[in-house]
Amino acid sequence: MIRIANGQGFWGDWLEAPVRLVEQGPIDYLILDYLAEVTMSILQKQKERDPKLGYASDFPPLIGKLARKLQQGNIKVIANAGGVNPVDCARKVMEYAPDLNVAVVLGDDVLTRLDDFLKAGHEMRDMDTGAPLASIRDKVLSANAYIGAFPLAEALNAGADVVIAGRSTDTALALAPMIHAFGWRDRDWNKLAAGTIAGHIVECGAQCSGGNCQVDWQSIPDMANIGYPVIEAEADGTFVVTKHPGTGGRVHSDTIKEQLLYELGDPKRYITPDCVADFTSIQLEDIGPDRVRVSGIRGSERPATLKLSISYAAGWKAIGTLVYSHPQALEKAQAADRIVRARLAGLGLQFDAIETEYFGLNACLGAAAPPIADPAEIQLRIGVRGPDRKAVDRFTRELIPLVLNGPPGATGFGDGRPPVREIVAYWPALIARELIPTRVEVVSAMVGSQAD
Secondary structure, three states: OEEEEEOOOOOOOOOHHHHHHHHOOOOOEEEEOOOOHHHHHHHHHHHHHOOOOOOOOOHHHHHHHHHHHHHHHOOEEEEOOOOOOHHHHHHHHHHHOOOOOEEEEEOOEOHHHHHHHHHOOOOOOOOOOOOOHHHHHHHEEEEEEOEOOHHHHHHHHOOOOEEEEOOEOOOHHHHHHHHHHHOOOOOOHHHHHHHHHHHHHHOOHHHHOOOOOOOOHHHOOOHHHEOOOEEEEOOOOOEEEEOOOOOEOOOOHHHHHHHHOOOOOOOOOEEOOOOEEEHHHOEEEEEEOOEEEEEOOEEEOOOOEEEEEEEEEEEEEEEEEEEEEOOOHHHHHHHHHHHHHHHHHHOOOOOOEEEEEEEOOOOOOHHHOOOOOOOOEEEEEEEEEEOOHHHHHHHHOOOOOHHHHOOOOEEOOOOOOOOOEEEEEEEEEEEEHHHOOOEEEEHHHHHHHHHO
């Protein structure tokens, strides 16, 4: 049995979680999931400004902080913290932890290969709209293929203490240690599906151990010290989801079920680079406090294609807020909205969309929200988006004047005009698997050879 713990569900998750996982109980592998689709474009912009950036900057100092305990416990780390620059991420890790063996998995970043793909007839059509990539090629910011677990397992096989990838799938981070430790083969579909589902359960960190839980959330103990999930995996593909004893939160079949529904399309065909997992085959059993056994999982053959995560610039947006107080808070906010829209129309400004929300009334639940006769306060939130940055910037100058020339009782304007931000849109596409070769490089050896 091996223990695999996930200490990050996204870049920005609780900084204490990975430290506590290492310090509070036995684990064999620490996985850290940093990436999301928009994150890749942010990292690409960072790398354009500085070629040595483009990775999750929190990761190297974290490894430096944990290095001694990782060595004492023989704990391996697998993370997709590399973003669009895994090599420099690894080199920075070596500065903090020179005694660790660090390897990178490369091949997912295909930004410089897009034109070659297009010339070869690969249209990379948007999976939602069917539009060809050529229609927005000049706006592309980043392009990465989702790679699976086997390249990560190869890095572990090479003796790496720390494995750094770019855009791997979230589930691959947990599956890779199982492939490495148990010797699973690339056609062990049921086992690969089990490891994939284990990865899916823990990929969002504490979301499966009591965080963001809808079922009886008020009774979940000590959420200030919530325990992040630990997988106890067996070679036959069965596993237990748990957390360290004495930590807060809750691991129960109910919390696991909620996470299983996260980002789930066809439950019989959860497609990854490693296999296709059948979520309808999952068997859950509460076998003790904070222990859920998962078994019975079936899988089938992996697809012939890999998914591309492409981001592109899609115009500009700005969002501003004002707070209106009782009495007639809602009427004041609605009047302010009408005034802003009238002034924008009077200026002849055109936008792709103008959206208004009333926080405190129905912004989250819409028509399903219970009626409130006379709310104590309402936050007006109004935003625009469009292709013309100057028009969006002009909108930002129309909200704050309402403090003096609009309805009474406005507050919450201390930050001034809202910023204009670039819109980053997502373009999912497919590409033939054989066009995305991966490779593993041991960066500790690379650094040593450079020093020589």
